[in-house]
Amino acid sequence: xxxxxxxxxxxxxxxxxxxxxxxxxxxxxxxxxxxxxxxxxxxxxxxxxxxxxxxxxxxxxxxxxxxxxxxxxxxxxxxxxxxxxx
Numbered sequence: 001x002x003x004x005x006x007x008x009x010x011x012x013x014x015x016x017x018x019x020x021x022x023x024x025x026x027x028x029x030x031x032x033x034x035x036x037x038x039x040x041x042x043x044x045x046x047x048x049x050x051x052x053x054x055x056x057x058x059x060x061x062x063x064x065x066x067x068x069x070x071x072x073x074x075x076x077x078x079x080x081x082x083x084x085x086x
Contacts, residue, residue, distance in 0.1 A: 020052055027051050039073065 016024070028034055037054035049057065061072045 016052060020055060023055055024051055 024034060027038070032038070032051075034051050036048050037051045039054055039058065041049045041054040041057065043049065048054075058069045058072055062069050065072060
C-alpha cells in the first residue's frame with residue numbers, strides 16, 4: 001500500500017476526486033503501472049493514456065452520454081430510451 005500512497009502523492013498536482021484516488025490505488029495495488037490503463041485508451045499518436053487521464057475521459061463521456069462507464073465501454077447507454085434503434 002505504501003507504493004500506492006507514493007504514486008498517488010505524485011499525482012497531487014492534478015485534479016482528482018476521492019473516487020479517482022481510490023480507483024488509482026486499486027489499479028496500482030493490482031501490480032499495474034499508473035502510466036497505463038485497463039481500457040487501452042490511446043492518444044492519436046498511439047501512446048497510451050495514463051490511468052487518471054483515461055478514467056477522467058471515460059467519466060466525461062459517460063456524463064455526456066447519460067450512462068455509466070460500462071455503458072461507454074459497451075457502446076450502449078444504461079438508459080433504454082437511448083438505445084440504438086436496431
